[in-house]
Amino acid sequence: MTVGDLGTMAFVGDPGGAGIGVWQPGRHEGFGILDEPGAPSWFELHARDYQAAVAFYRDVFRWDTHVVSDTPEFRYTTLRHGEDWLAGIMDASGLLFDGVPAHWSVYFGVDDTDAALARIVDLGGSVLMAAEDTPYGRLAAAADPTGAQFKLVAANEAMPGSTAPAWAPRDVAAEPPRVRVWRQRGRRQLNASRAASTSASVL
Secondary structure (H helix, E strand, O other): OEEOOOEEEEEEEOOOOOEEEEEEEOOOOOOOOOOOOOOEEEEEEEEOOHHHHHHHHHHHHOOEEEEEEEEOOEEEEEEEEOOEEEEEEEEOOOOOOOOOOOEEEEEEEOOOHHHHHHHHHHOOOEEEEEEEEEOOEEEEEEEOOOOOEEEEEEOOOOOOHHHOOOOOOOOHHHOOHHHHHHHHHHHHHHHHHHHOOOOOOOO
16 A cells, blocks of 8 residues: 555565564655664564464565574574564464464563553553563563553663663673674664654654
8 A cells, every 4th residue: 555655555464364564665764763762672473383484574575584592492583684683583382372363562662661661550551561670671561551562671781772881891792692683783773763864754
């Protein structure tokens, strides 16, 4: 579907039934800001058919796939295009309840996960998973007043993100893979977005 001179959009389903929007840019390039508080920070597919999902996104969008873990307990692959890290695919076949289809989940960056959860409740939303420190940041899950679910991520000691000085030494080799994904992708895409036209609006 053509959206004026902004671009062309479509909505499709992958082999596991997860919906995904497709955008061909015209005047509007897409997201103007990523990996900042209040903006999307990571995208993650919870797949029922993990191998089919990985092959689909690799073959359709010509994305590179990078296996983070491939054990019965945890299977996870990241998606990359050129120098940009795009998203992750998790084998959720043993995690999703009966009747819950494969689906994409978006993580929104926040300054303070706990404060964001409190604000969500004040505005009529609900907490699905309380804030928890992980090697990938302080994470939580919530829903808006209509029931739409999303996740939150804030920096913590394990994933300092933008709260750490740019000159702070890092043992990059020791960082969990997903931490490196967020940090590297965030720097590249944020720099690119700041160089883009400030007149573009976010979909």
